Amino acid sequence: KVVGIYFSAHWCPPCRGFTPILSDIYNDLGIGDDKFQIVFVSSDRNQQAFNDYYKEMPWLAVPFSDRKRKADLGTKFGVSGIPKLILFDEDCKVITMDGRALVSANGATGFPWK
Numbered sequence: 001k002v003v004g005i006y007f008s009a010h011w012c013p014p015c016r017g018f019t020p021i022l023s024d025i026y027n028d029l030g031i032g033d034d035k036f037q038i039v040f041v042s043s044d045r046n047q048q049a050f051n052d053y054y055k056e057m058p059w060l061a062v063p064f065s066d067r068k069r070k071a072d073l074g075t076k077f078g079v080s081g082i083p084k085l086i087l088f089d090e091d092c093k094v095i096t097m098d099g100r101a102l103v104s105a106n107g108a109t110g111f112p113w114k
Helices: 011-031 047-054 067-076 098-108
Strands: 002-008 036-040 084-090 094-096
Touching: 002 011, 002 067, 002 098, 011 098, 036 047, 036 067, 084 098, 094 098
Parallel strands: 002 036
Antiparallel strands: 002 084, 084 094
16 A cells, blocks of 8 residues: 655646646546555645645545644655655555655556555
């Protein structure tokens, strides 16, 4: 199983370019399948922007209202820019801190990107 934490925002052009790619890969691997899950952590500026952006995503999300959890996750993983996709294996060990590059380069065929 692979879990990704996806830091992104609607106002960010690179994020808006990567999200459809990630969504296609996620769908190719099977929504609801236990082998791959993503949790979206929003850097949107308000609830409406979050809602507009999140409706494009087929995965889980930290609620926009939970700004403390968003800040804590960003600090824990040293997120200084977005989009940022961190991938973990089934033992919660980091596969990569640069999941965007790894997933973009290898697509669904590269799963589990180890």
